[in-house]
Amino acid sequence: MTISMYQASVPVFKRALKNLSAILEKAAAHAGTKKIDPMVLAGDRLAPDMLPFPRQIFIACDTAKFCVARLAGVEAPKFADDEKTFDEFKGRIQKTIDFIDGVKPAQIDGSEEKPISFKAGPRTLDFNGQSYLLTFAIPNFFFHVTTAYAILRHNGVEVGKMDYLGG
Amino acid sequence: MTISMYQASVPVFKRALKNLSAILEKAAAHAGTKKIDPMVLAGDRLAPDMLPFPRQIFIACDTAKFCVARLAGVEAPKFADDEKTFDEFKGRIQKTIDFIDGVKPAQIDGSEEKPISFKAGPRTLDFNGQSYLLTFAIPNFFFHVTTAYAILRHNGVEVGKMDYLGG
Numbered sequence: 304m305t306i307s308m309y310q311a312s313v314p315v316f317k318r319a320l321k322n323l324s325a326i327l328e329k330a331a332a333h334a335g336t337k338k339i340d341p342m343v344l345a346g347d348r349l350a351p352d353m354l355p356f357p358r359q360i361f362i363a364c365d366t367a368k369f370c371v372a373r374l375a376g377v378e379a380p381k382f383a384d385d386e387k388t389f390d391e392f393k394g395r396i397q398k399t400i401d402f403i404d405g406v407k408p409a410q411i412d413g414s415e416e417k418p419i420s421f422k423a424g425p426r427t428l429d430f431n432g433q434s435y436l437l438t439f440a441i442p443n444f445f446f447h448v449t450t451a452y453a454i455l456r457h458n459g460v461e462v463g464k465m466d467y468l469g470g
Numbered sequence: 471m472t473i474s475m476y477q478a479s480v481p482v483f484k485r486a487l488k489n490l491s492a493i494l495e496k497a498a499a500h501a502g503t504k505k506i507d508p509m510v511l512a513g514d515r516l517a518p519d520m521l522p523f524p525r526q527i528f529i530a531c532d533t534a535k536f537c538v539a540r541l542a543g544v545e546a547p548k549f550a551d552d553e554k555t556f557d558e559f560k561g562r563i564q565k566t567i568d569f570i571d572g573v574k575p576a577q578i579d580g581s582e583e584k585p586i587s588f589k590a591g592p593r594t595l596d597f598n599g600q601s602y603l604l605t606f607a608i609p610n611f612f613f614h615v616t617t618a619y620a621i622l623r624h625n626g627v628e629v630g631k632m633d634y635l636g637g
Contacts, residue, residue: 442634
């Protein structure tokens with residue numbers, strides 16, 4: 304009785320992405336009610352040299368996408384990073400869920416010791432499957448989901464911890 | 471070859487807590503260099519109805535502490551939540567690391583199906599060990615670590631993603 308690589312990846316990402324999508328829906332509704340241009344929320348960042356809201360969404364999605372693709376040894380779909388509206392962000396999240404949902408447990412299970420290497424900026428990062436999942440992908444994924452949430456909260460969107468954690 | 475409950479909990483929390491402690495050190499140094507009262511950073515929050523910085527640290531620590539205690543079936547140490555300075559926050563993190571480090575893999579492994587119930591505000595949350603770890607403790611833990619980081623970044627502390635992810 305132990306956790307499989309699949310159980311610790313696909314359902315974890317999927318659940319948080321669905322919660323994030325529901326948070327975006329609340330943000331869009333908030334902008335509508337308050338007559339705020341949605342781009343005010345969707346273009347904000349927490350510090351001048353932090354990435355803006357859309358990039359937080361893209362990187363959260365891509366961290367999940369690449370993690371699942373690398374563990375399974377399949378090609379990740381390419382997305383153009385051109386989404387700008389809340390509806391488009393939700394579409395990006397859905398495309399990500401569709402991709403990771405299409406990968407079967409048997410494709411990921413047993414990838415604990417699989418060598419995983421990739422470039423991150425100027426550096427090459429080397430992991431095995433388990434260290435990649437637990438020390439990089441999961442922390443990085445929740446970093447960007449939380450930062451997206453924090454930008455919305457900072458802008459007055461009425462969401463709370465239970466929206467982030469899900470039901 | 472699968473992930474044990476221990477591997478997916480104690481080392482994951484410990485690594486992120488050590489990184490958080492190093493981030494606090496940089497925040498304290500930044501306050502010193504810029505002649506900012508450290509309490510300006512340590513008292514800030516991202517929205518008027520979000521929890522302030524100290525509570526982000528306390529909840530990150532306590533999420534790790536209670537997760538490990540509940541999975542292992544041992545009593546969690548009680549902390550007074552009275553830390554106010556960066557040095558005291560680092561002490562709180564170290565006490566948390568010392569506690570989770572004292573729990574052995576054999577105490578946690580095999581807790582996948584263990585019933586875990588606790589009160590969160592007015593609600594009682596029911597999990598088994600695996601769902602508690604993967605759908606509550608890990609997302610909640612990284613939420614508060616990231617929010618602490620975000621408050622410091624929002625205040626100009628020069629830390630980056632690699633400080634969060636660690637070496």
